[in-house]
Amino acid sequence: MSQTFTTRALLFDMDSTLVDSxxxxxxxxxxxxxxxxxxxxxxxxxxxxxxxxxxxxxxxxxxxxxxxxxxxxxxxxxxxxELDGVVEIPGAATLLASLGDASHALVTSATLELATARMRAAGLAMPTAVVTAESVTRSKPHPEGFLRAAELLGVGPTDCVVFEDSAFGIEAGLAAGMRVVGVGPTAARHNPTWAVDDLTGTRVVPVPDGLRVTLG
Missing domain, CATH: 1.10.150 (DNA polymerase; domain 1)
Known part of the structure; x- marks a missing residue:
């Protein structure tokens, strides 16, 4: 069953959320x-x-x-x-391309150099707003990275939805006061707000109060 919600900004983890590395x-x-x-x-x-x-x-x-x-x-x-075999998570390229100027950010524990290399290898567009290992003093499961991304985008934490796959990442998003979409076959084990197997069918449409997101 599909789920639909509205938000002002989307925050994406990279590995196993957008990129299969x-x-x-x-x-x-x-x-x-x-x-x-x-x-x-x-x-x-x-x-x-x-x-x-x-x-x-x-x-x-x-x-x-x-x-x-x-x-x-x-x-x-x-x-x-070692970038051979790095590919997109199904649906990631289509989803990112559809966002255009909508508020979104990449929040990853990788360095900027590694994030750039993997996103490029997977054929994915790098968001303008990026929070990497160099941007924070505390790694996930601490919420610092997601809170930093919300600050960069000029929105409050409760106006953000996180896409994450791992236990540490989901915990960090929830600790930041954000709703979380768990991505991947095991994500639901970590109690995200919603869960999807991948990003296939996820759609984003601009609306007057932000973004309307439908999970496939």
């Missing part, structure tokens, strides 16, 4: 797990939806923050080199 991310982190004698399944269970150095801090609690940040820089370089 799962193959690359899991390949790179599986290699990292092997290098640190960790089970790949344990690593893959905690990495999605937040900055890499925070996952490293959880997985290797004995290491210093400086070591994790340095290791994270190496991981980012690997991910920039």
């Amino acid at each position: 799962t193959a690359v991310v899991e390949r790179v982190w599986t290699q990292w797990a092997a290098e640190h004698d960790l089970a790949a399944a344990d690593v893959l269970a905690v990495i999605h939806g937040r900055q890499g150095h925070l996952s490293m801090a959880e997985l290797l609690p004995h290491r210093s923050q400086e070591e994790n940040l340095a290791d994270n820089a190496v991981m980012l370089a690997r991910e920039l080199d």
Whole structure:
């Protein structure tokens, strides 16, 4: 059954929400797990939806923050080199193209360089308003990134709807006081406001009080 709501702005996560980079991310982190004698399944269970150095801090609690940040820089370089297989989430290109000048932003735990590379690889237009790892001091599940995006767009948090896939991202959107569309086959587990398998059929129409969104 379709859902329709109105809002003033849309905030999009990137990985697994707009861009399917799962193959690359899991390949790179599986290699990292092997290098640190960790089970790949344990690593893959905690990495999605937040900055890499925070996952490293959880997985290797004995290491210093400086070591994790340095290791994270190496991981980012690997991910920039591996873009084969990065594609759009079904419906993402059509949805973004339909937005035009409507208020929307990208809010991602990736760096600006990596976000730009992945969006380009997937054939997606980069929104004018972008919040990346460099833009915040606290990663998801903290709501700082989404609150920063609302500020950039000049709207209040309650006037924003977030599109997210991960537990950390959905938690961050809800903590920001925003409604959240969970995207992907497992998103509904994390209690978003609404959930869709992908972006196919999602439509946005300008209306006098903002945007009317219909979820397919």
